[in-house]
Amino acid sequence: MSGLLGKKFNGAVARPMWPFYVSGLVILYGVNSAANAMMTAEEHKNDPRNPLYKNKPASH
Template sequence: MSFLGKKFPAPVARPMWPFYISGLVILYGVNSAANAMATADEYKNDPRNPLVKNQGPNAAH
């Protein structure tokens, strides 16, 4: 007796390929938007911005 019950030969990856592709497109878009916002003039001097280098003796917390 198997632990998970009877195996059914159902395809998983083939019918799901549009969702995999759309997920990659969404992740690429979110990454591009986040990078664009991190380099914008409004946030380029924000201390929470990971692109800002440590400047001065009081920069490290």
């Protein structure tokens, strides 16, 4: 079976990738903050697709 997969190389994976993991978390935090700010903005406050929209119309 090892002939199909090729040679195994011993190498660190997580250690050299930590800047990418950290920057990914920073980007996700920024996107989440921007989305929360837009949900509470005056322009989108009464949008029916907004999860924070409280005055939902009565369903027919």
